[in-house]
Amino acid sequence: MTTATLRKIVLPLLGLTGVLVVWAMLSQAIAPDLPSPLRTWRESSRYVLDPFFKDGEMNQGILRLAFYSLVRVAKGYALALAIGTPLGFLLGLSRTFHAAFDPIVQFLRPISPLAWLPLGLVIFQKSEPAAVFTIALCAMWPTVINTAVGVRSISQDYLNVGRVLKLSRKKMLTKIIVPATLPYVFTGYRLSLGLAWLVIVAAEMLTGTPGVGGFLWQEYNSLVYSHIILSVATIGAVGLLLDRLMGLVEARVKSV
Amino acid sequence: MPYLEVRALAKSYATPSRTTNVLDGVNLALDEREFVAIVGYSGSGKTTLVSLIAGLITPDAGEIVLDGAPVRGPGPERGIVFQQYSLLPWMTVYENVALAVDAVSPGRSATERKRLTQEFIALVNLTPATWKRPSQLSGGMRQRVAVARGLAMRPKVLLMDEPFSAVDALTRANLQDELLRIWNEHRSTVVLITNDVDEAILMSDRIYPMTPGPGAVLGPAIEVGLPRPRQRRHMSLEPAYQKARQAIVEFLRASRRAGV
Numbered sequence: 001m002t003t004a005t006l007r008k009i010v011l012p013l014l015g016l017t018g019v020l021v022v023w024a025m026l027s028q029a030i031a032p033d034l035p036s037p038l039r040t041w042r043e044s045s046r047y048v049l050d051p052f053f054k055d056g057e058m059n060q061g062i063l064r065l066a067f068y069s070l071v072r073v074a075k076g077y078a079l080a081l082a083i084g085t086p087l088g089f090l091l092g093l094s095r096t097f098h099a100a101f102d103p104i105v106q107f108l109r110p111i112s113p114l115a116w117l118p119l120g121l122v123i124f125q126k127s128e129p130a131a132v133f134t135i136a137l138c139a140m141w142p143t144v145i146n147t148a149v150g151v152r153s154i155s156q157d158y159l160n161v162g163r164v165l166k167l168s169r170k171k172m173l174t175k176i177i178v179p180a181t182l183p184y185v186f187t188g189y190r191l192s193l194g195l196a197w198l199v200i201v202a203a204e205m206l207t208g209t210p211g212v213g214g215f216l217w218q219e220y221n222s223l224v225y226s227h228i229i230l231s232v233a234t235i236g237a238v239g240l241l242l243d244r245l246m247g248l249v250e251a252r253v254k255s256v
Numbered sequence: 257m258p259y260l261e262v263r264a265l266a267k268s269y270a271t272p273s274r275t276t277n278v279l280d281g282v283n284l285a286l287d288e289r290e291f292v293a294i295v296g297y298s299g300s301g302k303t304t305l306v307s308l309i310a311g312l313i314t315p316d317a318g319e320i321v322l323d324g325a326p327v328r329g330p331g332p333e334r335g336i337v338f339q340q341y342s343l344l345p346w347m348t349v350y351e352n353v354a355l356a357v358d359a360v361s362p363g364r365s366a367t368e369r370k371r372l373t374q375e376f377i378a379l380v381n382l383t384p385a386t387w388k389r390p391s392q393l394s395g396g397m398r399q400r401v402a403v404a405r406g407l408a409m410r411p412k413v414l415l416m417d418e419p420f421s422a423v424d425a426l427t428r429a430n431l432q433d434e435l436l437r438i439w440n441e442h443r444s445t446v447v448l449i450t451n452d453v454d455e456a457i458l459m460s461d462r463i464y465p466m467t468p469g470p471g472a473v474l475g476p477a478i479e480v481g482l483p484r485p486r487q488r489r490h491m492s493l494e495p496a497y498q499k500a501r502q503a504i505v506e507f508l509r510a511s512r513r514a515g516v
Contacts, residue, residue: 157342165359
Protein backbone atom coordinates (compact mmCIF):
# COMPACT_ATOMS: atom_id res chain seq x y z
CA MET A 1 0.00 0.00 0.00
CA THR A 2 1.42 3.37 -0.98
CA THR A 3 1.39 6.41 1.28
CA ALA A 4 -0.94 8.13 -1.18
CA THR A 5 -3.71 5.51 -0.95
CA LEU A 6 -3.21 5.41 2.81
CA ARG A 7 -3.69 9.16 3.08
CA LYS A 8 -6.47 9.52 0.54
CA ILE A 9 -8.59 6.42 1.17
CA VAL A 10 -7.69 4.42 4.25
CA LEU A 11 -7.33 7.26 6.76
CA PRO A 12 -10.56 9.07 5.76
CA LEU A 13 -12.40 5.74 6.02
CA LEU A 14 -10.94 5.21 9.48
CA GLY A 15 -12.10 8.69 10.47
CA LEU A 16 -15.61 7.97 9.20
CA THR A 17 -15.70 4.68 11.11
CA GLY A 18 -14.67 6.53 14.26
CA VAL A 19 -17.54 8.99 13.86
CA LEU A 20 -20.04 6.15 13.31
CA VAL A 21 -18.79 4.38 16.44
CA VAL A 22 -19.17 7.51 18.57
CA TRP A 23 -22.62 8.07 17.08
CA ALA A 24 -23.69 4.47 17.85
CA MET A 25 -22.39 4.76 21.40
CA LEU A 26 -24.21 8.07 21.88
CA SER A 27 -27.54 6.63 20.75
CA GLN A 28 -26.96 3.53 22.80
CA ALA A 29 -25.85 5.01 26.09
CA ILE A 30 -26.57 8.74 26.40
CA ALA A 31 -29.33 9.87 24.04
CA PRO A 32 -31.86 7.07 23.55
CA ASP A 33 -33.97 9.29 21.25
CA LEU A 34 -31.07 9.58 18.81
CA PRO A 35 -31.48 6.84 16.23
CA SER A 36 -28.50 4.56 15.77
CA PRO A 37 -26.63 4.55 12.45
CA LEU A 38 -28.29 1.27 11.49
CA ARG A 39 -31.78 2.45 12.31
CA THR A 40 -31.16 5.73 10.48
CA TRP A 41 -30.25 3.81 7.36
CA ARG A 42 -33.26 1.48 7.67
CA GLU A 43 -35.69 4.35 7.95
CA SER A 44 -34.00 6.51 5.29
CA SER A 45 -32.99 3.98 2.67
CA ARG A 46 -36.07 4.58 0.52
CA TYR A 47 -35.27 8.32 0.35
CA VAL A 48 -31.72 7.57 -0.75
CA LEU A 49 -32.26 4.56 -3.01
CA ASP A 50 -35.28 6.07 -4.77
CA PRO A 51 -34.15 9.68 -4.50
CA PHE A 52 -36.76 11.22 -6.82
CA PHE A 53 -40.06 9.72 -5.58
CA LYS A 54 -42.91 12.03 -4.63
CA ASP A 55 -45.67 10.97 -2.22
CA GLY A 56 -46.75 14.40 -1.06
CA GLU A 57 -45.44 17.92 -0.76
CA MET A 58 -43.16 17.11 2.16
CA ASN A 59 -42.60 13.42 1.57
CA GLN A 60 -40.23 13.14 -1.36
CA GLY A 61 -36.94 11.51 -2.32
CA ILE A 62 -33.92 13.26 -0.88
CA LEU A 63 -32.47 14.40 -4.19
CA ARG A 64 -35.81 15.84 -5.25
CA LEU A 65 -35.89 17.81 -2.00
CA ALA A 66 -32.28 18.83 -2.47
CA PHE A 67 -33.16 19.97 -5.98
CA TYR A 68 -35.89 22.29 -4.65
CA SER A 69 -33.39 23.74 -2.19
CA LEU A 70 -30.77 24.14 -4.90
CA VAL A 71 -33.17 26.02 -7.15
CA ARG A 72 -34.01 28.35 -4.28
CA VAL A 73 -30.32 28.82 -3.47
CA ALA A 74 -29.56 29.45 -7.15
CA LYS A 75 -32.09 32.27 -7.24
CA GLY A 76 -30.81 33.89 -4.05
CA TYR A 77 -27.19 33.34 -5.06
CA ALA A 78 -27.74 34.85 -8.51
CA LEU A 79 -29.34 37.87 -6.86
CA ALA A 80 -26.43 38.11 -4.39
CA LEU A 81 -23.87 38.14 -7.22
CA ALA A 82 -25.92 40.53 -9.34
CA ILE A 83 -26.00 43.04 -6.48
CA GLY A 84 -22.74 42.17 -4.73
CA THR A 85 -20.35 42.30 -7.70
CA PRO A 86 -21.12 45.87 -8.85
CA LEU A 87 -21.37 46.98 -5.23
CA GLY A 88 -17.90 45.56 -4.57
CA PHE A 89 -16.45 47.30 -7.62
CA LEU A 90 -18.01 50.61 -6.59
CA LEU A 91 -16.66 50.26 -3.05
CA GLY A 92 -13.22 49.47 -4.41
CA LEU A 93 -13.13 52.15 -7.09
CA SER A 94 -14.66 55.20 -5.43
CA ARG A 95 -13.40 56.68 -2.20
CA THR A 96 -16.60 58.67 -1.88
CA PHE A 97 -18.76 55.61 -2.31
CA HIS A 98 -16.57 53.69 0.11
CA ALA A 99 -16.84 56.39 2.75
CA ALA A 100 -20.62 56.51 2.33
CA PHE A 101 -21.44 52.82 2.24
CA ASP A 102 -18.64 50.85 3.87
CA PRO A 103 -20.01 51.49 7.39
CA ILE A 104 -23.41 50.22 6.28
CA VAL A 105 -21.84 47.10 4.76
CA GLN A 106 -19.95 46.41 7.97
CA PHE A 107 -23.16 46.96 9.91
CA LEU A 108 -25.34 44.67 7.78
CA ARG A 109 -22.78 41.92 7.30
CA PRO A 110 -23.03 40.15 10.67
CA ILE A 111 -26.83 40.02 10.72
CA SER A 112 -28.12 36.46 10.92
CA PRO A 113 -30.52 35.01 8.31
CA LEU A 114 -32.96 34.36 11.17
CA ALA A 115 -33.21 38.11 11.61
CA TRP A 116 -33.70 38.91 7.92
CA LEU A 117 -36.36 36.32 7.17
CA PRO A 118 -39.24 37.84 9.14
CA LEU A 119 -38.44 41.16 7.54
CA GLY A 120 -38.55 39.48 4.13
CA LEU A 121 -41.95 38.02 4.97
CA VAL A 122 -43.16 41.47 6.00
CA ILE A 123 -41.91 42.99 2.75
CA PHE A 124 -42.96 40.29 0.28
CA GLN A 125 -45.92 38.68 2.08
CA LYS A 126 -44.94 35.32 0.53
CA SER A 127 -42.47 32.73 1.74
CA GLU A 128 -40.68 32.03 -1.55
CA PRO A 129 -39.47 35.58 -2.32
CA ALA A 130 -38.74 36.10 1.37
CA ALA A 131 -36.43 33.07 1.34
CA VAL A 132 -34.67 34.25 -1.82
CA PHE A 133 -34.32 37.73 -0.33
CA THR A 134 -32.77 36.32 2.84
CA ILE A 135 -30.32 34.12 0.94
CA ALA A 136 -29.24 37.05 -1.23
CA LEU A 137 -28.80 39.42 1.69
CA CYS A 138 -26.75 36.99 3.72
CA ALA A 139 -24.69 35.52 0.89
CA MET A 140 -23.58 38.65 -0.91
CA TRP A 141 -21.10 40.05 1.62
CA PRO A 142 -18.07 37.88 0.79
CA THR A 143 -18.51 38.86 -2.86
CA VAL A 144 -18.83 42.54 -1.97
CA ILE A 145 -15.82 42.56 0.31
CA ASN A 146 -13.51 40.37 -1.77
CA THR A 147 -14.26 42.37 -4.91
CA ALA A 148 -13.60 45.66 -3.15
CA VAL A 149 -10.33 44.35 -1.69
CA GLY A 150 -9.37 42.98 -5.11
CA VAL A 151 -9.90 46.32 -6.80
CA ARG A 152 -7.89 48.13 -4.16
CA SER A 153 -4.98 45.70 -4.41
CA ILE A 154 -4.48 45.94 -8.17
CA SER A 155 -0.79 46.44 -8.82
CA GLN A 156 0.07 50.07 -9.51
CA ASP A 157 2.16 48.80 -12.44
CA TYR A 158 -0.94 47.62 -14.29
CA LEU A 159 -2.74 50.88 -13.60
CA ASN A 160 0.30 52.82 -14.83
CA VAL A 161 0.15 50.96 -18.15
CA GLY A 162 -3.42 52.18 -18.53
CA ARG A 163 -2.50 55.71 -17.53
CA VAL A 164 0.40 55.94 -19.99
CA LEU A 165 -1.86 54.66 -22.78
CA LYS A 166 -4.55 57.14 -21.69
CA LEU A 167 -7.18 54.41 -21.82
CA SER A 168 -10.78 55.55 -21.58
CA ARG A 169 -12.64 54.81 -18.34
CA LYS A 170 -14.47 51.98 -20.05
CA LYS A 171 -11.29 50.38 -21.45
CA MET A 172 -9.49 50.84 -18.13
CA LEU A 173 -12.33 48.91 -16.50
CA THR A 174 -12.71 46.11 -19.05
CA LYS A 175 -9.05 45.65 -20.00
CA ILE A 176 -7.32 46.20 -16.67
CA ILE A 177 -9.43 46.58 -13.54
CA VAL A 178 -11.92 43.74 -14.08
CA PRO A 179 -9.42 41.10 -15.26
CA ALA A 180 -6.98 42.03 -12.49
CA THR A 181 -9.72 41.70 -9.87
CA LEU A 182 -11.23 38.48 -11.21
CA PRO A 183 -9.33 36.04 -8.94
CA TYR A 184 -10.56 37.94 -5.87
CA VAL A 185 -14.09 38.09 -7.26
CA PHE A 186 -14.19 34.33 -7.67
CA THR A 187 -12.92 33.74 -4.15
CA GLY A 188 -15.85 35.89 -3.08
CA TYR A 189 -18.20 33.86 -5.28
CA ARG A 190 -17.06 30.60 -3.70
CA LEU A 191 -17.49 31.91 -0.16
CA SER A 192 -20.87 33.41 -1.07
CA LEU A 193 -22.10 30.09 -2.43
CA GLY A 194 -21.14 28.39 0.84
CA LEU A 195 -23.08 31.01 2.78
CA ALA A 196 -26.10 30.77 0.48
CA TRP A 197 -26.27 27.05 1.11
CA LEU A 198 -25.86 27.65 4.85
CA VAL A 199 -28.80 30.02 4.87
CA ILE A 200 -31.17 27.74 2.94
CA VAL A 201 -31.90 25.53 5.94
CA ALA A 202 -32.87 28.43 8.16
CA ALA A 203 -34.96 29.98 5.40
CA GLU A 204 -36.84 26.76 4.70
CA MET A 205 -37.34 25.96 8.35
CA LEU A 206 -38.98 29.29 9.05
CA THR A 207 -41.07 29.38 5.89
CA GLY A 208 -41.97 25.69 5.82
CA THR A 209 -41.31 25.38 2.11
CA PRO A 210 -40.43 22.01 0.55
CA GLY A 211 -36.71 21.40 0.41
CA VAL A 212 -34.06 19.74 2.54
CA GLY A 213 -34.40 22.33 5.32
CA GLY A 214 -38.19 22.27 5.28
CA PHE A 215 -38.16 18.47 5.33
CA LEU A 216 -35.75 18.47 8.27
CA TRP A 217 -37.99 20.72 10.34
CA GLN A 218 -41.15 18.81 9.45
CA GLU A 219 -39.61 15.49 10.38
CA TYR A 220 -38.45 16.96 13.70
CA ASN A 221 -42.03 17.99 14.39
CA SER A 222 -43.27 14.52 13.34
CA LEU A 223 -40.69 12.89 15.63
CA VAL A 224 -38.97 11.02 12.77
CA TYR A 225 -35.52 11.75 14.06
CA SER A 226 -33.67 9.51 11.64
CA HIS A 227 -34.76 11.81 8.82
CA ILE A 228 -33.13 14.76 10.59
CA ILE A 229 -29.85 12.93 10.29
CA LEU A 230 -30.60 12.08 6.66
CA SER A 231 -31.22 15.78 5.98
CA VAL A 232 -28.11 16.89 7.81
CA ALA A 233 -25.98 14.42 5.84
CA THR A 234 -27.55 15.58 2.58
CA ILE A 235 -26.92 19.23 3.41
CA GLY A 236 -23.28 18.42 4.14
CA ALA A 237 -22.80 16.39 0.97
CA VAL A 238 -24.38 18.98 -1.30
CA GLY A 239 -22.44 21.79 0.40
CA LEU A 240 -19.18 19.94 -0.08
CA LEU A 241 -20.00 19.26 -3.73
CA LEU A 242 -20.84 22.91 -4.38
CA ASP A 243 -17.62 24.07 -2.75
CA ARG A 244 -15.54 21.63 -4.82
CA LEU A 245 -17.24 22.69 -8.06
CA MET A 246 -16.73 26.36 -7.29
CA GLY A 247 -13.12 25.60 -6.31
CA LEU A 248 -12.55 24.16 -9.79
CA VAL A 249 -13.98 27.28 -11.41
CA GLU A 250 -11.87 29.47 -9.15
CA ALA A 251 -8.70 27.53 -9.98
CA ARG A 252 -9.37 28.01 -13.68
CA VAL A 253 -9.75 31.76 -13.25
CA LYS A 254 -6.62 32.00 -11.13
CA SER A 255 -4.46 29.96 -13.50
CA VAL A 256 -4.51 32.82 -16.03
CA MET B 257 15.68 74.58 -28.26
CA PRO B 258 16.11 70.92 -27.21
CA TYR B 259 13.44 68.36 -28.09
CA LEU B 260 13.04 67.19 -24.52
CA GLU B 261 14.08 69.50 -21.73
CA VAL B 262 14.00 68.89 -18.00
CA ARG B 263 14.63 71.98 -15.90
CA ALA B 264 15.39 72.19 -12.17
CA LEU B 265 13.24 69.16 -11.42
CA ALA B 266 12.78 68.42 -7.70
CA LYS B 267 10.85 65.73 -5.88
CA SER B 268 10.57 64.74 -2.22
CA TYR B 269 8.59 62.01 -0.57
CA ALA B 270 7.04 62.74 2.78
CA THR B 271 6.34 60.06 5.32
CA PRO B 272 4.84 60.90 8.72
CA SER B 273 8.25 60.65 10.37
CA ARG B 274 10.42 62.42 7.83
CA THR B 275 10.78 63.86 4.36
CA THR B 276 13.17 62.28 1.86
CA ASN B 277 14.55 64.57 -0.77
CA VAL B 278 14.99 62.35 -3.84
CA LEU B 279 15.77 64.73 -6.69
CA ASP B 280 17.04 68.23 -6.08
CA GLY B 281 17.27 70.20 -9.31
CA VAL B 282 17.73 67.78 -12.20
CA ASN B 283 18.55 69.29 -15.59
CA LEU B 284 18.53 67.30 -18.80
CA ALA B 285 18.32 68.11 -22.51
CA LEU B 286 17.83 65.84 -25.50
CA ASP B 287 17.74 66.48 -29.21
CA GLU B 288 15.35 64.65 -31.46
CA ARG B 289 16.54 61.14 -32.40
CA GLU B 290 19.15 61.21 -29.71
CA PHE B 291 19.85 58.22 -27.47
CA VAL B 292 20.72 59.40 -23.98
CA ALA B 293 21.53 57.26 -20.96
CA ILE B 294 21.34 58.15 -17.29
CA VAL B 295 23.71 56.11 -15.15
CA GLY B 296 23.71 55.94 -11.39
CA TYR B 297 23.83 53.72 -8.34
CA SER B 298 20.74 51.80 -7.36
CA GLY B 299 18.46 53.85 -5.15
CA SER B 300 19.72 57.20 -6.34
CA GLY B 301 16.34 58.26 -7.77
CA LYS B 302 16.53 57.16 -11.40
CA THR B 303 13.10 55.55 -11.37
CA THR B 304 11.66 58.69 -9.78
CA LEU B 305 13.11 60.73 -12.64
CA VAL B 306 11.57 58.41 -15.26
CA SER B 307 8.21 58.45 -13.49
CA LEU B 308 8.32 62.25 -13.47
CA ILE B 309 9.11 62.48 -17.19
CA ALA B 310 6.38 59.90 -17.87
CA GLY B 311 4.00 62.07 -15.88
CA LEU B 312 3.04 59.26 -13.53
CA ILE B 313 4.00 61.44 -10.56
CA THR B 314 4.09 65.22 -10.31
CA PRO B 315 7.23 67.18 -9.44
CA ASP B 316 7.48 69.54 -6.47
CA ALA B 317 9.35 72.06 -8.58
CA GLY B 318 10.78 72.45 -12.07
CA GLU B 319 9.33 71.59 -15.43
CA ILE B 320 9.50 69.16 -18.31
CA VAL B 321 8.97 70.31 -21.88
CA LEU B 322 8.62 67.87 -24.76
CA ASP B 323 8.50 69.18 -28.34
CA GLY B 324 7.48 72.62 -27.13
CA ALA B 325 4.66 71.46 -24.86
CA PRO B 326 4.91 71.21 -21.06
CA VAL B 327 4.30 67.72 -19.66
CA ARG B 328 1.09 67.37 -17.67
CA GLY B 329 0.25 63.83 -16.64
CA PRO B 330 1.02 60.59 -18.46
CA GLY B 331 0.53 59.99 -22.18
CA PRO B 332 1.66 57.60 -24.92
CA GLU B 333 3.87 60.27 -26.55
CA ARG B 334 6.24 59.43 -23.70
CA GLY B 335 6.27 55.66 -24.11
CA ILE B 336 7.75 53.72 -21.27
CA VAL B 337 9.36 50.32 -20.84
CA PHE B 338 8.97 49.48 -17.18
CA GLN B 339 11.64 47.82 -15.09
CA GLN B 340 9.38 44.92 -14.05
CA TYR B 341 7.93 44.46 -17.58
CA SER B 342 4.40 45.29 -16.35
CA LEU B 343 2.83 43.12 -19.00
CA LEU B 344 -0.80 42.34 -18.35
CA PRO B 345 -0.74 38.63 -17.44
CA TRP B 346 -4.30 37.92 -18.59
CA MET B 347 -3.48 39.04 -22.13
CA THR B 348 -1.50 37.32 -24.86
CA VAL B 349 1.58 38.93 -26.38
CA TYR B 350 -0.63 40.09 -29.23
CA GLU B 351 -3.21 41.65 -26.92
CA ASN B 352 -0.56 43.40 -24.84
CA VAL B 353 0.93 45.04 -27.90
CA ALA B 354 -2.46 45.65 -29.53
CA LEU B 355 -3.58 47.57 -26.44
CA ALA B 356 -0.87 50.14 -27.18
CA VAL B 357 -1.44 50.14 -30.95
CA ASP B 358 -5.19 50.66 -30.50
CA ALA B 359 -4.64 53.40 -27.92
CA VAL B 360 -2.55 55.55 -30.27
CA SER B 361 -4.29 54.88 -33.58
CA PRO B 362 -8.04 55.20 -33.08
CA GLY B 363 -8.47 56.49 -36.63
CA ARG B 364 -7.00 53.46 -38.35
CA SER B 365 -8.93 50.48 -39.63
CA ALA B 366 -8.96 47.18 -37.76
CA THR B 367 -6.93 45.49 -40.49
CA GLU B 368 -4.28 48.15 -40.33
CA ARG B 369 -4.06 48.01 -36.55
CA LYS B 370 -3.69 44.26 -36.76
CA ARG B 371 -0.88 44.62 -39.28
CA LEU B 372 0.88 47.19 -37.08
CA THR B 373 0.59 44.95 -34.01
CA GLN B 374 2.10 42.03 -35.89
CA GLU B 375 4.85 44.29 -37.20
CA PHE B 376 5.90 45.38 -33.72
CA ILE B 377 5.90 41.77 -32.52
CA ALA B 378 8.03 40.78 -35.51
CA LEU B 379 10.37 43.68 -34.79
CA VAL B 380 11.39 42.07 -31.49
CA ASN B 381 11.46 38.58 -33.07
CA LEU B 382 8.52 37.22 -31.12
CA THR B 383 6.17 36.20 -33.94
CA PRO B 384 6.19 32.53 -32.84
CA ALA B 385 5.06 33.60 -29.35
CA THR B 386 2.28 35.90 -30.59
CA TRP B 387 -0.53 33.95 -28.90
CA LYS B 388 1.25 33.08 -25.68
CA ARG B 389 0.67 34.68 -22.33
CA PRO B 390 3.50 36.33 -20.39
CA SER B 391 3.61 33.47 -17.86
CA GLN B 392 4.63 31.13 -20.71
CA LEU B 393 7.61 33.32 -21.70
CA SER B 394 11.14 33.64 -20.35
CA GLY B 395 12.23 36.88 -18.70
CA GLY B 396 14.08 37.97 -21.82
CA MET B 397 11.05 37.35 -24.02
CA ARG B 398 8.81 39.25 -21.64
CA GLN B 399 11.10 42.23 -21.78
CA ARG B 400 11.03 42.10 -25.57
CA VAL B 401 7.24 42.25 -25.42
CA ALA B 402 7.56 45.27 -23.15
CA VAL B 403 9.91 46.90 -25.67
CA ALA B 404 7.48 46.11 -28.51
CA ARG B 405 4.66 47.67 -26.50
CA GLY B 406 6.75 50.75 -25.76
CA LEU B 407 7.58 51.18 -29.45
CA ALA B 408 3.97 50.49 -30.42
CA MET B 409 2.96 53.66 -28.59
CA ARG B 410 4.98 55.41 -31.31
CA PRO B 411 6.26 57.81 -28.69
CA LYS B 412 8.08 61.08 -29.24
CA VAL B 413 10.47 59.83 -26.61
CA LEU B 414 10.86 56.27 -25.36
CA LEU B 415 11.70 56.00 -21.65
CA MET B 416 13.41 52.80 -20.57
CA ASP B 417 13.75 52.20 -16.84
CA GLU B 418 16.55 49.67 -16.29
CA PRO B 419 14.90 47.51 -18.93
CA PHE B 420 17.38 44.67 -18.78
CA SER B 421 18.17 44.56 -15.08
CA ALA B 422 15.90 41.59 -14.38
CA VAL B 423 17.42 39.20 -16.92
CA ASP B 424 20.64 37.18 -16.81
CA ALA B 425 23.85 38.56 -18.29
CA LEU B 426 23.79 36.54 -21.53
CA THR B 427 20.18 37.40 -22.27
CA ARG B 428 20.94 40.99 -21.42
CA ALA B 429 23.67 41.16 -24.07
CA ASN B 430 21.27 39.74 -26.67
CA LEU B 431 18.58 42.23 -25.74
CA GLN B 432 21.04 45.10 -25.93
CA ASP B 433 22.16 44.06 -29.41
CA GLU B 434 18.55 43.73 -30.47
CA LEU B 435 17.60 47.13 -29.10
CA LEU B 436 20.63 48.63 -30.83
CA ARG B 437 19.56 47.08 -34.13
CA ILE B 438 16.01 48.40 -33.72
CA TRP B 439 17.28 51.84 -32.82
CA ASN B 440 19.55 51.91 -35.86
CA GLU B 441 16.52 51.21 -38.03
CA HIS B 442 14.14 53.64 -36.35
CA ARG B 443 16.27 56.31 -34.71
CA SER B 444 13.73 57.26 -32.11
CA THR B 445 14.49 59.53 -29.16
CA VAL B 446 15.38 57.37 -26.17
CA VAL B 447 16.15 57.96 -22.49
CA LEU B 448 17.73 54.84 -21.04
CA ILE B 449 18.04 54.51 -17.28
CA THR B 450 20.67 52.01 -16.20
CA ASN B 451 23.16 51.12 -13.49
CA ASP B 452 25.42 49.44 -16.01
CA VAL B 453 28.13 51.76 -17.34
CA ASP B 454 29.03 49.48 -20.26
CA GLU B 455 25.41 49.23 -21.30
CA ALA B 456 25.18 53.02 -21.31
CA ILE B 457 28.30 53.40 -23.46
CA LEU B 458 27.27 50.67 -25.89
CA MET B 459 23.83 52.11 -26.49
CA SER B 460 23.87 55.86 -26.13
CA ASP B 461 25.13 59.07 -27.74
CA ARG B 462 25.41 60.90 -24.47
CA ILE B 463 25.50 59.85 -20.83
CA TYR B 464 24.41 61.77 -17.76
CA PRO B 465 25.82 60.36 -14.53
CA MET B 466 23.51 60.73 -11.53
CA THR B 467 24.85 61.52 -8.09
CA PRO B 468 23.74 59.16 -5.34
CA GLY B 469 20.78 60.49 -3.35
CA PRO B 470 19.38 61.99 -1.29
CA GLY B 471 18.98 65.14 -3.31
CA ALA B 472 20.34 63.59 -6.50
CA VAL B 473 21.33 65.73 -9.48
CA LEU B 474 22.76 64.89 -12.87
CA GLY B 475 26.42 65.54 -13.58
CA PRO B 476 27.67 67.12 -16.80
CA ALA B 477 26.87 65.04 -19.89
CA ILE B 478 29.63 62.84 -21.26
CA GLU B 479 29.70 62.38 -25.03
CA VAL B 480 30.26 58.87 -26.31
CA GLY B 481 32.45 59.41 -29.33
CA LEU B 482 32.01 55.92 -30.77
CA PRO B 483 30.84 55.59 -34.37
CA ARG B 484 27.64 53.70 -35.20
CA PRO B 485 26.71 50.99 -35.87
CA ARG B 486 28.60 49.74 -32.85
CA GLN B 487 30.04 46.30 -32.30
CA ARG B 488 30.18 45.01 -28.77
CA ARG B 489 33.28 42.89 -29.51
CA HIS B 490 35.66 45.66 -30.57
CA MET B 491 34.24 48.38 -28.40
CA SER B 492 36.31 47.94 -25.28
CA LEU B 493 39.54 48.43 -27.23
CA GLU B 494 38.55 51.85 -28.58
CA PRO B 495 40.16 54.84 -26.88
CA ALA B 496 36.79 56.66 -27.04
CA TYR B 497 35.22 53.86 -25.02
CA GLN B 498 37.93 53.94 -22.38
CA LYS B 499 37.73 57.70 -22.14
CA ALA B 500 33.97 57.75 -21.63
CA ARG B 501 34.09 54.89 -19.15
CA GLN B 502 36.80 56.57 -17.09
CA ALA B 503 34.92 59.87 -17.01
CA ILE B 504 31.69 58.24 -15.79
CA VAL B 505 33.29 56.00 -13.19
CA GLU B 506 35.36 58.87 -11.83
CA PHE B 507 32.35 61.13 -11.56
CA LEU B 508 30.27 58.46 -9.80
CA ARG B 509 33.08 57.64 -7.37
CA ALA B 510 33.79 61.26 -6.57
CA SER B 511 30.10 62.05 -6.04
CA ARG B 512 29.70 59.06 -3.78
CA ARG B 513 32.67 60.11 -1.64
CA ALA B 514 31.30 63.63 -1.44
CA GLY B 515 27.92 62.21 -0.45
CA VAL B 516 29.33 60.03 2.33
